[in-house]
Amino acid sequence: MTNVxxxxxxxGVFFLLAPLLPSLPIAIAALISPRKPNAIKQATYECGLExxxxxxxxxxxxxxxxxxxxxxxxxxxxxxxxWALAYQQLDFFAFAAGLLFIFLLTDALFYAWGxxxxxxx
Amino acid sequence: xxxxxxIILSAVLFSMGVLGVLLKRNAILVxxxxxxxxxxxNLALVAFARQWxxxxxxxxxxxxxTVAAAEVAVGLALIVAIFRTKQSINIDELHQMEx
Amino acid sequence: xxxxxxxxxxxxxxxxxxxxxxxxxxxLLVDLFLPKNRKYLTAWLALGGLAVSFIFNLxxxxxxxxxxxxxxxxxxxxxxxxxxxxxxTAISILLSIDYLKRHxxxxxxYYILLLFSATGAMxxxxxxxxxxxxxxxxxLSIPLYIMAAFRxxxxxxxxxxxxxxxxxAFSSAFLVYGAALIYGASGTTNLTExxxxxxxxxxxxxxxxxxxxxxxxxxVVGLGFKVAVVPFHMWTPDVYEGAPTxxxxxxxxxxxxxGFASFLRVMIIALPALALPESTIAVWQTTLWxxxxxxxxxxxxxxxxxxxxxxxxxxxxxAHAGYILMAVAAAGTAGxxxxxxxxxxxxxxxxxxxxxxxxxxxxxxxxxxxxxxxxDDFIGLSRRQPLLAFLMAFFMLSLIGIxxxxxxxxxxxxxxxxxxxxxxxxAIIGVLTSVVSAYYYVRIIVNMYLRENEAAxxxxxxxxxxxxxxxxxxxxxxxxxxxILGLLPVLATxxxxxVNLATMFPR
Numbered sequence: 142m143t144n145v146x147x148x149x150x151x152x153g154v155f156f157l158l159a160p161l162l163p164s165l166p167i168a169i170a171a172l173i174s175p176r177k178p179n180a181i182k183q184a185t186y187e188c189g190l191e192x193x194x195x196x197x198x199x200x201x202x203x204x205x206x207x208x209x210x211x212x213x214x215x216x217x218x219x220x221x222x223x224w225a226l227a228y229q230q231l232d233f234f235a236f237a238a239g240l241l242f243i244f245l246l247t248d249a250l251f252y253a254w255g256x257x258x259x260x261x262x
Numbered sequence: 263x264x265x266x267x268x269i270i271l272s273a274v275l276f277s278m279g280v281l282g283v284l285l286k287r288n289a290i291l292v293x294x295x296x297x298x299x300x301x302x303x304n305l306a307l308v309a310f311a312r313q314w315x316x317x318x319x320x321x322x323x324x325x326x327x328t329v330a331a332a333e334v335a336v337g338l339a340l341i342v343a344i345f346r347t348k349q350s351i352n353i354d355e356l357h358q359m360e361x
Numbered sequence: 362x363x364x365x366x367x368x369x370x371x372x373x374x375x376x377x378x379x380x381x382x383x384x385x386x387x388x389l390l391v392d393l394f395l396p397k398n399r400k401y402l403t404a405w406l407a408l409g410g411l412a413v414s415f416i417f418n419l420x421x422x423x424x425x426x427x428x429x430x431x432x433x434x435x436x437x438x439x440x441x442x443x444x445x446x447x448x449x450t451a452i453s454i455l456l457s458i459d460y461l462k463r464h465x466x467x468x469x470x471y472y473i474l475l476l477f478s479a480t481g482a483m484x485x486x487x488x489x490x491x492x493x494x495x496x497x498x499x500x501l502s503i504p505l506y507i508m509a510a511f512r513x514x515x516x517x518x519x520x521x522x523x524x525x526x527x528x529x530a531f532s533s534a535f536l537v538y539g540a541a542l543i544y545g546a547s548g549t550t551n552l553t554e555x556x557x558x559x560x561x562x563x564x565x566x567x568x569x570x571x572x573x574x575x576x577x578x579x580x581v582v583g584l585g586f587k588v589a590v591v592p593f594h595m596w597t598p599d600v601y602e603g604a605p606t607x608x609x610x611x612x613x614x615x616x617x618x619x620g621f622a623s624f625l626r627v628m629i630i631a632l633p634a635l636a637l638p639e640s641t642i643a644v645w646q647t648t649l650w651x652x653x654x655x656x657x658x659x660x661x662x663x664x665x666x667x668x669x670x671x672x673x674x675x676x677x678x679x680a681h682a683g684y685i686l687m688a689v690a691a692a693g694t695a696g697x698x699x700x701x702x703x704x705x706x707x708x709x710x711x712x713x714x715x716x717x718x719x720x721x722x723x724x725x726x727x728x729x730x731x732x733x734x735x736x737d738d739f740i741g742l743s744r745r746q747p748l749l750a751f752l753m754a755f756f757m758l759s760l761i762g763i764x765x766x767x768x769x770x771x772x773x774x775x776x777x778x779x780x781x782x783x784x785x786x787x788a789i790i791g792v793l794t795s796v797v798s799a800y801y802y803v804r805i806i807v808n809m810y811l812r813e814n815e816a817a818x819x820x821x822x823x824x825x826x827x828x829x830x831x832x833x834x835x836x837x838x839x840x841x842x843x844x845i846l847g848l849l850p851v852l853a854t855x856x857x858x859x860v861n862l863a864t865m866f867p868r
Contacts, residue, residue, distance in 0.1 A: 209335040216331035255393035299534035310545035356520045
């Protein structure tokens with residue numbers, strides 16, 4: 142228990158020091174800089190345009206379908222890494238088991254393809 | 263190896279997840295709380311796997327991660343469908359049925 | 362770690378479930394090439410897949426072996442649960458074909474999701490490993506979340522799916538954490554190995570026994586959510602009401618089948634020895650019987666207040682979960698594990714037929730405008746559709762548990778094992794709440810037969826909105842199952858006569 146805590150002590154020190162570094166210059170600047178506010182300085186963006194309309198822009202749901210398909214396939218890869226790492230020691234049957242898994246993934250990919258989920262329309 | 267610290271941390275994370283599910287009203291935040299609960303379980307599993315020196319715990323974590331991803335995909339799709347119908351994802355506004 | 366060979370995996374024992382899983386994956390591709398107006402072909406192919414799985418199941422029925430590195434048990438318990446799951450899924454497909462067409466949601470994915478969910482239930486009933494239980498539970502549940510929200514642009518259906526999803530995900534998180542703690546205590550996720558390590562853990566009096574207790578409690582919470590027992594039942598009425606009716610019928614049966622099968626396996630195989638020193642009663646028995654009593658009381662009394670038939674059947678299904686939980690609680694007494702498992706299995710099969718039949722009749726009365734079926738819709742049904750009214754009356758009597766129906770056999774066996782376990786208060790609560798339940802089931806019969814002279818009564822022989830040939834087949838099948846099981850219970854008891862979850866490892 143104490144060993145573990147000692148190992149993490151550096152991280153604790155880091156967490157204490159880290160906020161100091163950026164906040165110090167900001168605090169110094171706030172203390173010594175002159176204050177002369179005017180309308181332009183107070184604007185949200187000193188240069189650039191004021192926003193018009195609702196900032197909650199809805200973007201195309203297409204991104205979404207891609208995102209979901211990517212998410213699932215991406216995470217399934219976790220099963221292939223051990224298979225690939227142990228590849229040299231596998232007999233034919235274990236190799237075929239991995240192939241079966243890839244077949245199932247392809248099955249799902251074909252389904253997504255067949256449903257036009259991969260088309261950007 | 264002492265794993266008590268990890269188990270305590272995972273219990274705290276799990277409790278935070280439970281509280282999040284019970285208290286949050288935004289569906290996305292509720293999902294995130296559920297994920298927190300699952301990841302707390304993962305932490306506990308990995309810690310226990312280290313203690314026992316077996317692979318079963320790691321294996322379980324793999325399955326939890328992938329199943330959670332599938333679950334989230336379905337959940338987010340449901341959220342999109344609900345947002346289109348109701349223009350809101352506040353779960354307190356899901357009260358078509360009472361009784 | 363050695364890589365197992367094909368023979369060691371013993372895949373043939375798991376073939377009923379594996380064949381259904383692979384068949385469904387193929388059906389996913391086949392469905393792409395079926396034209397939009399012919400999606401009923403997917404339904405027929407799905408029924409074919411179920412038939413193949415059923416035949417494999419007959420061959421594997423009386424085996425007593427493990428497969429997939431001890432993660433999967435093929436025994437009579439598995440075989441019997443598989444039969445119930447396959448029959449329930451087939452009846453649900455028959456219910457769905459015309460319903461989907463009528464509600465403009467005819468899509469091939471529906472049947473594929475249904476089959477995936479059934480596969481999950483089959484794996485759950487056979488699982489001998491906490492990892493498999495978790496994955497199978499998710500395979501059972503995730504398709505159900507989608508199917509509950511299957512009616513497009515309907516706020517109630519989407520809400521139903523969302524509620525089911527949030528509470529389902531919440532409960533599986535409890536299940537995983539419970540499994541993690543049990544793994545932490547015992548160092549294994551295999552149920553039989555957990556059993557052999559339990560006594561050693563309790564003897565050491567270390568933190569491990571605390572993990573084991575907490576893990577068991579969390580598992581009970583996770584599985585309790587799935588099978589909808591009080592106090593984890595609150596999602597049930599809303600989800601059942603909002604989901605499309607065939608989906609409700611399906612999930613009220615198959616989710617409970619899978620959930621209770623795993624419940625029985627975990628409690629009887631892995632944790633029967635989780636008891637105080639010198640005691641023959643497992644520590645979880647008290648908790649479970651309190652939960653069962655609360656479930657019986659709440660389910661039956663709240664059902665009285667319902668006028669919407671789907672909500673009433675939802676509370677009725679909560680109450681039935683309470684009866685099955687009585688058997689699970691009774692399994693906590695040493696030596697009763699097997700008879701409790703047999704009673705629960707027969708109750709589940711009886712409940713499967715009866716409940717599917719009741720939902721099917723309610724579906725026949727459902728209009729396409731999305732309005733609810735109320736108790737008033739049954740007024741005068743005996744004159745409009747005498748046969749349908751008779752079948753509904755029979756299903757209601759079976760849900761009460763009147764002799765000659767399957768519901769009676771189920772209740773008889775469950776009460777018997779509860780008394781053997783010495784849980785006399787629980788048995789008394791069970792009998793009293795059965796009497797209470799008669800009130801709301803008989804009300805439907807009264808509406809059908811005794812209120813013929815009211816304005817709402819339609820003409821003789823008037824067609825009903827949901828009637829179709831396939832639905833009739835489904836109702837006849839449910840009726841046949843309910844009747845045969847009620848008249849010849851020996852058929853079912855013979856099918857479970859060698860269920861041996863506990864006697865495999867005598868204490």
